[in-house]
Amino acid sequence: MSGLRIAGYAWLALVLVFLYAPIFVMAAMSFNASPFYQLPFEASFRWYEDLAANTAIRAAATRSVLIALAAMTIATVLGTAAALALFRYDFRGKRVLQVLLFPPIAIPWLITGTAMLIFFFAIGLGRGTPAVLIGHVALALPYVIVVVNARLASFDRTLEEAARALGAGPWTVTRRVTLPWIAPGVVAGALFAFAVSFDQFVVSYFLAKPGDATLPVLIYTAIRKGFTPEINAVSTLIIGASMALMLVVARFFSFGGHR
Amino acid sequence: MAEVSVRGVTMRFGELKALDDVTLDFVDGGFFALLGPSGSGKTTLLRVIAGFLFPDEGEVRIAGQPVERVPVEKREIGMMFQNYALFPNLTVAENVGFGLRVRHVDRAEERRRVGEVLELVQLEGLGRRRPKELSGGQRQRVALARAIVTNPKVLLLDEPLSALDKALRVDMQIELKRIQREVGITTIFVTHDQEEALTLADRIGILRDGRLVQAGPPREVYNAPVDSFAARFLGEANLLPSPLPDTFAEGARLALPEGAAAYAVRPEALTLTPTPPEDDVNALPGRLVQRVFAGSMATCVVDIGGGGTWKVIDRDPDLPQLPEGAAVWLSWDAEDTIPIGAA
Ligand SMILES: Nc1ncnc2c1ncn2[C@@H]1O[C@H](COP(=O)(O)OP(=O)(O)O)[C@@H](O)[C@H]1O
Ligand SMILES: [Mg+2]
Numbered sequence: 001m002s003g004l005r006i007a008g009y010a011w012l013a014l015v016l017v018f019l020y021a022p023i024f025v026m027a028a029m030s031f032n033a034s035p036f037y038q039l040p041f042e043a044s045f046r047w048y049e050d051l052a053a054n055t056a057i058r059a060a061a062t063r064s065v066l067i068a069l070a071a072m073t074i075a076t077v078l079g080t081a082a083a084l085a086l087f088r089y090d091f092r093g094k095r096v097l098q099v100l101l102f103p104p105i106a107i108p109w110l111i112t113g114t115a116m117l118i119f120f121f122a123i124g125l126g127r128g129t130p131a132v133l134i135g136h137v138a139l140a141l142p143y144v145i146v147v148v149n150a151r152l153a154s155f156d157r158t159l160e161e162a163a164r165a166l167g168a169g170p171w172t173v174t175r176r177v178t179l180p181w182i183a184p185g186v187v188a189g190a191l192f193a194f195a196v197s198f199d200q201f202v203v204s205y206f207l208a209k210p211g212d213a214t215l216p217v218l219i220y221t222a223i224r225k226g227f228t229p230e231i232n233a234v235s236t237l238i239i240g241a242s243m244a245l246m247l248v249v250a251r252f253f254s255f256g257g258h259r
Numbered sequence: 260m261a262e263v264s265v266r267g268v269t270m271r272f273g274e275l276k277a278l279d280d281v282t283l284d285f286v287d288g289g290f291f292a293l294l295g296p297s298g299s300g301k302t303t304l305l306r307v308i309a310g311f312l313f314p315d316e317g318e319v320r321i322a323g324q325p326v327e328r329v330p331v332e333k334r335e336i337g338m339m340f341q342n343y344a345l346f347p348n349l350t351v352a353e354n355v356g357f358g359l360r361v362r363h364v365d366r367a368e369e370r371r372r373v374g375e376v377l378e379l380v381q382l383e384g385l386g387r388r389r390p391k392e393l394s395g396g397q398r399q400r401v402a403l404a405r406a407i408v409t410n411p412k413v414l415l416l417d418e419p420l421s422a423l424d425k426a427l428r429v430d431m432q433i434e435l436k437r438i439q440r441e442v443g444i445t446t447i448f449v450t451h452d453q454e455e456a457l458t459l460a461d462r463i464g465i466l467r468d469g470r471l472v473q474a475g476p477p478r479e480v481y482n483a484p485v486d487s488f489a490a491r492f493l494g495e496a497n498l499l500p501s502p503l504p505d506t507f508a509e510g511a512r513l514a515l516p517e518g519a520a521a522y523a524v525r526p527e528a529l530t531l532t533p534t535p536p537e538d539d540v541n542a543l544p545g546r547l548v549q550r551v552f553a554g555s556m557a558t559c560v561v562d563i564g565g566g567g568t569w570k571v572i573d574r575d576p577d578l579p580q581l582p583e584g585a586a587v588w589l590s591w592d593a594e595d596t597i598p599i600g601a602a
Contacts, residue, residue, distance in 0.1 A: 156342070156344065158340050158342060158344040159344050159346060161311060161331075161338075161340070161344070162338065162340060162344035162345075162346075162405075163346075163357065163361075164311075164330075164331040164332045165309060165331055165332075165336055165337070165338035165406075165415075166332075166357050166358035166361060166405065166406075166409065167332050167333075167335075167358050167361045167362055167409065168332055168357075168361045169330075169332050172361055176357075176361075177346060180348045181347075181348070
């Protein structure tokens, strides 16, 4: 092996350590019997048992998953429809609209959250799960539109025209020709939407009622009150699930480029 | 199958008139070639007939019915696109069967018709392939099969052969003509290749800047072009202005009919000789500039003093061996003078 190659591997290892060391330590500690991170390591499932018995965490986790699924579904349907409309139709102000889709991605969530809180009180909706859901959909929507749009950019419009010439009406064209083409983009957009909602802390913290916190909000409050290793356990579970999902998706849609 | 008629169609894109008062009839079962340089409005006319564009003025009739309010998917057209536009996620059989599937034809019937039409385009046995597993010529056949499987009233083809290399293109021209005869479908074929138009069509129309210059059977357009554009676009033509300028080819012996705006002489009607020809033919003196062989034919370029350069196509053995720069005579029979337009 050349020196350059070794340096390359060392660099890669450093990046992986940087990314994964904290996660690895946390995951290891979730299986350690000591609540104070004491070594020697003594394997134990007690924190997972505690977690199973902790109804507050389980309720928050269920709420988070349900909200994320709902936000994902709504944002994916609306976002895909919006991307298709932007692709197909020319109308006045289309460019302005397209440009306006980007700032919400760049605006800090803290500010978006504050603005939403003020807005929801102004219209009389106040805090609560509906407000959280609307907020999450609004945050996820631009991601879906941008991702689906990117996929549509490589779509050959004459395919739609060919389908119409063959007798397919607008809905059939969309279902049989356009959607199959953009499917990978729609799935990727949906995953983004799920992640944006499921990971969301700031906006959820502002918009949720104290009684029905989402999982990230609950974890935050739990840590403030006094740390329990159950949090390690739930975090480890979440990491395991999301990594498994990402690997499946990466394999399926070849995000790495080649197949 | 049906006749298609285009009446006074004008299509504007902003300031530009892509079609300017075009009136054309496409006879039932005929093979019509739309010819014209790039940007002359050929594609636009095809898209107006298909229903992808709506004309600002005029109307389109298919089988006698105005189709102004009929959307593309209800016009019962078959269309072939320049890039073939095959659905990449479907197999060959699914591509061809698409039009039947959206019409809710039952599966057994669909299989039968797809099999039939694949046989017609000589692609039996390739039904399970994906478009990306086919050669250019095979894709082209799939696109054609897909366009005709629904028995459309009219088949619209936009430069369908231009993506193929020369040898394959000639094969496909013969094939296309055979299939069109067999199916007997009214066909409108866009091309900028005059040879292709002459090979395939029983009628042609020449477009220029959105206007129809001339339409008719190829022979008629070839023998009696309405203007010098048509004369030059369909076949090659050497042009004589009318009246002839004083400086024109000193020593020329010309007997031209009266009352034309110009005259054209086809390169293949000319005879090239080193000495002045006999009487009772038209004759022009000139200088041989270039001689190019192409198989048994030779193309010569001759400089006519004051009249530009003329092109001569002759069978090579008939041509005298002359060095470039030699003095030569061009001659042609009086009936080969094509008068163009009225003066
Ligand atoms: N959608 C369009 N918008 C604006 N101009 C167009 C459009 N389609 C065609 N044109 C213009 O109309 C003219 C005719 O185009 P086209 O019908 O494509 O020509 P051809 O097929 O003979 O090459 C061209 O000048 C072209 O630039
Ligand atoms: Mg064109």
